[in-house]
């Protein structure tokens with residue numbers, strides 16, 4: 001699905017030197033690479049605060065911890081997402097309220113938000129799924145009207161641009177009160193292990209988030225809040241500084257792959273190519289098709305036999321996961337989400353794909369259709 005080995009070969013010289021420098025300095029935690037990466041990412045995103053942390057799940061957890069919520073408070077979120085988005089809510093004693101996604105863009109269906117707002121609702125957590133933005137203009141308008149926080153799960157969309165109602169174009173993750181991302185190796189900006197970051201333009205929230213990620217510490221040995229220990233290490237930051245310079249190129253390469261697939265599948269009515277969301281660019285973390293009248297299991301078996309990788313993101317929606325059994329969420333009526341979990345299939349997409357690989361993948365799928 002990705003080719004991180006070839007990607008590394010292109011930046012190997014620079015990366016090897018940077019990693020060796022960290023090792024020789026023996027500055028593994030909170031070193032110059034972390035502070036350098038933090039400020040370079042702030043510049044790239046045009047956001048006043050980036051707080052690096054250990055992974056994307058921690059980023060989401062810390063963001064929620066910064067909001068002073070009470071057990072039982074409700075958070076509105078899509079069910080069609082990676083489990084981390086909603087797991088952290090349950091971990092903190094908060095209640096995820098699962099709603100539908102738009103069947104065309106796979107992002108939260110904002111028209112379903114207001115119907116589930118109660119006196120306990122405190123926040124909305126939209127996910128910029130597969131690499132394009134949720135409808136943030138509408139979400140922010142609803143959030144402002146109901147005095148709700150918005151935390152963007154930007155783990156799949158770093159580098160994505162969104163056009164606000166006032167015409168200004170900004171990066172996703174910087175629109176809500178807090179944005180969260182992951183630097184898991186296969187993400188669009190990935191490190192060589194685990195990593196994550198939290199973004200905010202709110203100074204008071206930034207101070208609090210920084211404290212929470214560092215044992216609730218205000219100054220050394222003064223712990224004012226119950227926090228956690230969540231750090232990005234200096235080796236990962238060194239890698240990320242080099243890859244951040246390539247991020248726009250990487251995202252362009254992904255767009256070229258998507259364009260190839262789009263063009264190829266145009267003539268096949270059983271294959272529905274991904275639709276572009278309004279006001280958003282796409283960074284194609286995933287290229288996800290919907291199948292119509294094609295057996296997904298059979299297609300996957302056919303592809304596997306011919307050494308073409310494919311994945312299902314996600315086969316079980318969050319509201320049907322056992323971990324949420326006590327919330328009774330499996331009774332939530334989410335037909336769009338359920339349908340998507342049965343018909344989506346993601347194809348390989350990454351920065352190193354060759355025309356030959358693309359052709360092989362497409363021709364193999366076509367062979368299956370014509371079988």
Ligand SMILES: *Cc1c(COP(=O)(O)O)cnc(C)c1O
Nearest residue numbers: 055056057082084085155182184
């Ligand atoms: C990857 C991902 C996360 C979690 O990131 P980790 O770094 O793996 O903890 C959260 N949300 C979404 C949508 C993701 O894709």
